[in-house]
Amino acid sequence: GENVEQHPSTLSVQEGDSAVIKCTYSDSASNYFPWYKQELGKGPQLIIDIRSNVGEKKDQRIAVTLNKTAKHFSLHITETQPEDSAVYFCAAIKNQGAQKLVFGQGTRLTINP
């Protein structure tokens, strides 16, 4: 089955700097890769996603890149703000069968003012 590895487990950056979180997946048939942000006491919120027919997607300060050959994808947050502090999860899914998300281990991002 699919296995998703996420790094780093914790990340601390200065406000205004950029943050990058990386994930690798094992199943080359996976073709949809969402990123979720989870704030304390809340459920995961979808912040951006990318499909396997696209190499990069951007939404304001957030971007995701996908390298299908290397089977890895990354989340990029620019001009970080204190409200970006949260736990971020990557995930992968195949557009087949039961369509079950497999999650990475999570990254706790802290933005220092």
Place this chain on the structure above:
Amino acid sequence: SAVISQKPSRDICQRGTSLTIQCQVDSQVTMMFWYRQQPGQSLTLIATANQGSEATYESGFVIDKFPISRPNLTFSTLTVSNMSPEDSSIYLCSVGGGSGNTIYFGEGSWLTVV
């Protein structure tokens, strides 16, 4: 995006008791899922709730411990049976999938077993 409501949002439960969590969606959805998130951990799929048939459980989860109902396309329940402190977790309902793939989560039900 779908609006997903979960009840209860938080509860403290006695060891050996059972608790049923409800998930209500504001639109009809084909796929509904239940996840568990243990303290400080990632999300693990418990089961897929199938409308009109038994839920499909993942390895390590059994129906006797986590019975699930899915009476229609907007509602599902998850029961955590005979709870022990190890069951203290966030239980999350999610919906989505299909050709669009987008999967959304509810706010979760935070259970503490004492």
